[in-house]
Structure formats: structure tokens, C-alpha cells
Amino acid sequence: MATYNNLTIVSHPLVQHKLSILRKSSTPTRDFKSLVDEIGTLMAYEALKDLPLTDVEIQTPLEPCMAKKLVGKKMVLVPILRAGLGMVDGISRLVPSARVGHIGLFRDHDTLKPVDYYFKVPADQADRRFVILDPMLATGGSMSYAVEKLKASGAVDVRAICLVAAPEGVETMLSDHPDVPVFTAALDRQLNDKGYILPGLGDAGDRIFGTS
Numbered sequence: 001m002a003t004y005n006n007l008t009i010v011s012h013p014l015v016q017h018k019l020s021i022l023r024k025s026s027t028p029t030r031d032f033k034s035l036v037d038e039i040g041t042l043m044a045y046e047a048l049k050d051l052p053l054t055d056v057e058i059q060t061p062l063e064p065c066m067a068k069k070l071v072g073k074k075m076v077l078v079p080i081l082r083a084g085l086g087m088v089d090g091i092s093r094l095v096p097s098a099r100v101g102h103i104g105l106f107r108d109h110d111t112l113k114p115v116d117y118y119f120k121v122p123a124d125q126a127d128r129r130f131v132i133l134d135p136m137l138a139t140g141g142s143m144s145y146a147v148e149k150l151k152a153s154g155a156v157d158v159r160a161i162c163l164v165a166a167p168e169g170v171e172t173m174l175s176d177h178p179d180v181p182v183f184t185a186a187l188d189r190q191l192n193d194k195g196y197i198l199p200g201l202g203d204a205g206d207r208i209f210g211t212s
């Protein structure tokens, strides 16, 4: 399998087990939604493992001691609508102070290019750490565009979490935004002629929201 220096594949057994259930066409919407949420939590554990800490003195019931506390930029989760919404709660549970921005994009079925319909993120972008969420990185057009919008608004610290990536999407991100680390649960084989990931899991938005 090709390796990319912008990509981390989260190989934790719990992630891999849950991803297999997610992929199955027989997995119903209710389970699909909760698995995206759970895998989101597990992915965040890995994707945020470089967060800086500082030493602080605290008081336990027995004595004072030195302990660790997160410092640095405030976090903003940025789901790409719609499917990215499915990952927000699972990650917010780990970082309840994180704010949430939204980027509305859908892929034009013919051109596979992202169509932009919404953008709202907290101000003071340069002082924040942005985490883009989208289960699928296919051609990479949507994620690359989302990063472009964030950077244009002043963001300098951006990373992305997806669940299934195609080599084409990882290469797009590497060429357009080599400074943006991408975390995925799987790097799949290829895209089909309609831009769907193979073997993939189908249309993530439709499976999360029960549309088709």
C-alpha cells in the first residue's frame, strides 16, 4: 500500500472492527449513525494526541500535586455538511469546550466538483485550531476546498479527520495543502467512474440521514 506523509491511518482494533460494520450494506441507519459517532471519538483520540500540555498545581483530597492541563489554541470542529455532522457529537464528547463551525458543500454529480452553499466559523481564526470532519475523502475536492475557505478566513492550524479515504483524495490534499495532516480509519483502493470510493461504504450522507 502506498504511504503518504500527510496521512495517518488509525489502525486501532476497535476502529477497524467498527469500520467493518459501517461498511456492510446491511447495517441499518440507526447503527450506521451511532458507529460514525463512536469511530469519530476513537479517531479524535489519535488525531489530537499532539495537543500541548502545561504543568499546573492542583489539590487532591490528600495533598497538592503537579498535574497536566491542555493549553494553546481553542479548538473548532468543522463538519463538512452533511455527512461531517455525524462525527461532531462523538468528538465534542472528548473536547466539550470545542466550538463548531460549518461548511456546506455538496459534490456536483457530473463534474464531481464541490458546490459551496454555507460557511460559518468562529472569529479570531488565526488563534484557533481547526479540525475538519468528513467521513469520506474521495477526489479530495470537498476537503481541499474546505481548507481553502478556512485559510482564506485566516486559519493557519488545520487538520482533518475522515473515516475512509481514497488515494486520489489523499494526493489532492498532499498537493493542495501539504501542511494539513489527514487522519483516516482506512485507505481504500480507488474511486469508481462516479467518484465513489471502492470498496468504501456508499454515500455517507445518505446512510447517516436515511436519505437516498
Ligand code: PRP
Pocket: 080, 081, 082, 083, 084, 105, 106, 107, 108, 112, 114, 134, 135, 136, 137, 138, 139, 140, 141, 142, 143, 169, 195, 203, 204, 205, 206
Ligand atoms: C460527500 C462526502 C464528502 C464528499 C467527498 O458529500 O461527505 O463531503 O462527498 O467527495 P470528494 O472528496 O470527491 O469531494 P456529498 O457531496 O455527497 O454531500 P452530502 O454529505 O450532503 O451528502
Ligand code: URA
Pocket: 083, 136, 138, 195, 196, 197, 198, 200, 201, 202, 203, 204, 205
Ligand atoms: N461521498 C460519499 O459519501 N461516498 C463516496 O464513496 C464518495 C463520496
